Amino acid sequence: MAAAALLLTWLATHTEVMYADGLRYVDQARRLETARWKETLSRGTDHPAYPLAIAAAHRLRGGDSPADWQAAAQAASILAGILLVVPIYLVALELFGPRAAWLAGALTFLVPLNGHVLADVLSEGLFLLFWMFGCWTGLRFLRAGSTRWLLAAVSFGFLAYLVRPEGILLPAALAATLLIAMAVPALRLPRTRAIRGALILVVGPILLAGPFLFLKGGIATKPAISRLFGLSGKSSAMAVERERPLDPDQSTAATLAAAGRAAFRAISEGVSPILLLPAAVGIVRAFRRRRDVRQSVFLGILMASWLLALLRLHATGGYCTARHAMLLALLLLGFAAHGLIDMVDRAVSLCRDRLGVRLPARAVLAAIPLTMLAASWSSLIAPVNAGFATYRPAGEWLAANTAADARILDLKGWASYYGGRRGYGFGEIDDALRDPNLRWVVAHDAFLVGPWSYCDIIRGAVAGKARVKSFPERPRRGVAQVHIYDRSIPSAEVPQPPPAISSRDGRPVR
Secondary structure, three states, rough: OOOHHHHHHHHHHHHHOOOHHHHHHHHHHHHHOOOHHHHHHHOOOOOOOHHHHHHHHHHHHHOOOOOHHHHHHHHHHHHHHHHOOOHHHHHHHHHHHHHHHHHHHHOOOOOOOHHHHOOOOOOOOHHHHHHHHHHHHHHHHHHHHHHHHHHHHHHHHHHHHHHHHHHHHHHHHHHHHHHHHHHHHHHOOOOOHHHHHHHHHHHHHHHHHHHHHHHOOOOOHHHHHHHHHHOOOOOOOOOOOOOOOOOOOOOHHHHHHHHHHHHHHHHHHHHHHHHHHHHHHHHHHHHHHHOOHHHHHHHHHHHHHHHHHHHHHHHHHHOOEEEEHHHHHHHHHHHHHHHHHHHHHHHHHHHHHOOOOOOOOOHHHHHHHHHHHHHHHHHHOOEEEEHOOOHHHHHHHHHHOOOOOOEEOOOHHHHHHHHEEEEEEEEHHHHHOOOOOOOEEEEEEEHHHHOOOHHHHHHHHHOOOEEEEOOOOOOOEEEOEEEEEEEEEEEOOOOOOOOOOOOOOOOOOO
């Protein structure tokens, strides 16, 4: 936990701009702090637990600048990330024993993605904290059949659901496992415990989540969740969330193949490519033990369900990133620790029996995270969101050079946030273009040359208008160049720099 605290604090202090999703969380926290809780809970895009944590951290920290709110949100995320060490250890301890539990905790924070997400203004830290505690208590229930563990699992599942709607999968997986256990004689719990467990899994979520579901008007308001459950159609071919425009002639097979590749990339980044083989070995070894089969069924349902969700997320929305695979990756890192221990034990035995060489297994195991640390050090401590850090000075320029009531079209939202100005984002483009007071447009280079429909809108909004400032002044590889346009000045009145090219093949950084 101390090592995690050092890593996450370092990353947080080297974060210039928060991830774009964090803007929504901070805005929702601000609304909650101003006592507009009912409206925020019912109409907010995101579930309320993380914005509430941000608001609580802000109350303790104080200050009302954009930087103060960012720091409060990062503090909430970092605290959750530090505490996440505990359930990661407990889950691996329950499944594989103390050696794997220690190694699983170490491996988790040696994967660069995890530190970068947990140090950012994102809800994954709090969600995974509750989820992993729910997973651990669910595993304990399935091993011992004790009601108190099931009550704890349902409660943690509810807390995870209050952070992100995906939390509903935890009690659903427990219910599915219990149904399978009732149908298979070898897996059955004692009759009384099974009936009691079924009642808790039916009544508990209704009592806990029912009032929130009623207030919200459904499981969630995020479009991605509606698409996952088939309540709405696929996102449009030019939707902002898509990785690339959808080919209108794309076949179902091509869609599934693209989804499979995207899911594999996401899982690979979340686990780390060098740990994929140990994870596979750990899964095979764990499921061959035929011990605590109910736990294996539960984990199988969780992991298979999440994998299917990743595939459907890409098939319906056109995106799937390593962030979305983190839940599956945390479980796989536990299996990777188990697989590494098995591989090391076999190697030590082979050297002793065949070569007569005695290797200290503990020293070999300790060398594994040290080797990973050395290999991933530069990525592990790399600044968060460094490619878009130029939006922050753009926001500071707006704060110093525009009126307090200035209206700004800023699709990313960073410049208007850090500048403390009213900004129009992706969902408000039409409103921005109808606003007669819209004077300023902020866009990085990819918005000016990209193939998307919103890029056409940005190009139209700045056509013939003056580019008054660029950050940085000259393009730098790997850094988005952010431009500020003044729509009240024709472009002829301000000398225009050449178009920004950020890579050798002429494609701008997105």
